[in-house]
Amino acid sequence: MNLRVEQSLSQLLHEAFVSLRTLGKRSILALLGIVIGSSSVVALINIGHNAAEDAAMIFKDMGTDTLVAQFPPKGNSSAPRPASLDLEAVRKAVPQIAHIGAISLFSGPVVFHGRTTNASLVGSTPDLKDAMRLSLREGRFLSEFDNAQTYAVVGEQVTQALGTPGDPLQLGDRVRINDYLFEVIGILHDQPRAMLIPVQANDSLFIPAKGMRRIYPTPQVGSVVIRAASGQDMERVAREAAAALRPQFTDHDVDIQVPQQMIDGMTRQSRTFAYLLLALGAISLVGGGVGVMNVMLMNVSERRREIGIRMALGARQRDIRNLFLLEAVTLTAVGAMCGAVLGISAAYLYAWLSGWQFSLAVAALPLGVGSTLLVGLFFGIYPAISASRLQPVEALRDE
Template identity: 85%
Template sequence: MSPRVEQSLSQLLHEAFVSLRTLGKRSVLALLGIVIGSSSVVALINIGHNAAVDAAMIFKDMGTDTLIAQFPTKRSGNLSMRAHLDLDAVRSAVPGIAHIGALSLFSGPVVFNGRTANANLVGTTPGIHEAMRLVLREGRFLSPFDANETYAVIGDQVAQALGAPGDPLRLGDRVRIHDYLFLIVGILHNQPRAMLMPVQANESLFIPAEGMRRIYANPQIGNVIIRAAPGQDMERIAREAAAALQRQLTDHSVDMTVPQQMIDGMTRQSRTFAYLLLALGAISLVGGGVGVMNVMLMNVSQRRREIGIRMALGARQRDIRNLFLLEAVTLTAVGAVCGAVLGMTAAWLYAWLSGWVFSLAVAALPLGVGSTLLVGLFFGIYPAVSASRLQPVEALRDE
């Protein structure tokens, strides 16, 4: 770019700032409208993005390769569910299943050294810890050889509730459930909450499924947890596993929950939510653009004599148009930058107050700043064209 052109652009920018400054409060009010509009777009895009990420993480914590089967009754009435299912037959019938386990759920008090804590009492088959991704802090999980033993694996939260300063619950201790003492053979790490899981591991005591009859007269399988091998078609596995389980049941149907379907649905819902927020931000931005047009029209009205002098001295229509268009874009550019900073700050503050991990939406800044500049350009065209079409003689008559 030649020095002459650079000087011309510099001069035009200087004149634009001087002109906007002379408008005083009108420029400030128009700038405020642009800042609010731009910050709304940036903030709402980021808020929608962070809401979608947080919602998706709730389901992803349990793994997209996990399936959960439930067994509602086919007919009205309280029909008992079976206490045993042939899970090996299901694994053989459905290629791609890595781990499968069943849960029988009950709840009640657990007693240790005179201290009592309420817990989920979970009767489990040996494969459940892999299916649920349970991680041990100490000891081991239940094995097929423990079927008739009074062994238990305890969740972190229950272990802490039963322990006391100087007297923590340790491996080898026994806890009492009703009239039976269960030997603790494993203590779980603190597990993240999995919203779709039928039971939270931290609040549970796991015992062999066969031992549930010691504490509950009529144990029933409540859920079957299936974890697929990597790279499997989850829709296929869900369909075939449901059919394999259904062959073992007569009075109950099989409802299969596929987390990946819920994640996909959540993604679509979040996208719609983001579009709605973007539309709200755009409405606010259009309001700021109307303020820019109002200021520029007022600017043209006050500078008619100056426009006439410029034209009389040889300024072309496009020079006048570009001068006022540059002023409009300059005003919106300042508002866009300030709005971007304000919008990012507002989005971060909202995420912090909501307990989310802030994640910057890739499109937020380009879309927020770009749309603001386009709005300023669009609403600045009419005043700029109106100024360029003034006749020098008519403009010079204005006092």
């Protein structure tokens, strides 16, 4: 019995392919519609997935245990921010803080052997290195004993801009900022771009915070970077750190950004974006399904005599229905496979052009191929039922 079923199924598949081949251009046009619809679903799901992955990568190297405090003025206050902070008092008030560093920011030209580049000049406290996860290629970072010294730690891009192959910037060299020479005691590795931190380490030159007065008469603390100990409730740490910082900012508010909140918000936005793209792909897929139904209705109309002969020879209604339904699903399945390949290729190309790292969404292929087959089945039901309900006598009369 199983052998008979297998033979029957293989025979039906053979007849389905032969029938679709005889449709010629109409079959190809319907197949093209399905391919476009299926590839749209697969490509758009992957594009949405890669967009979300790229957004999440911004926070990957920064870490979700990092907080950044900003100090906007209260109301219309124009009072300056303090030039330094008692960070040790904040650390004692919030034991969950592992590292904390303050940033005073200015920008200006840096000169080395007649070569000049603009850089962010960062007044740094010693613990800023660990708070920002900075890594050194050579030398060391600033320490608490360097406050009175004209020392500097240089970012990767600044190092490249000031050096040449025959005259690279090295440890012990001196760079000029305004009228002061700063000795290079450290050179940073290339650092990943940080979303929340207002300083991009590659473009920066770090000097002791108390030495900022040498290049800017009224330095102010612009932000504080906090790195919590592992396994802490970041929202609680943010609240307690804000409470500890407020007494030192009487004319300013304390606004602390929690990366996890931003990640959650971006995840929700990415999910909404993915749903929108999926809806657009589904609309395109429905258009392809309408094309399949149109081709199958024409197929039924042209094969009325054949249907009549099959019924006269003993074919049951369900045999006729299954034959035409199988033809519709076969056409759709071929389109789904081609569409999946085209969709993945389109998503890869889009990611490459956008500078994203491509990764295949888990749901892309099952959803793309599965929804395409369901559309083919849905739009193939009506032509198949119409064919099965034909009366043999009426069908045989057709020329």
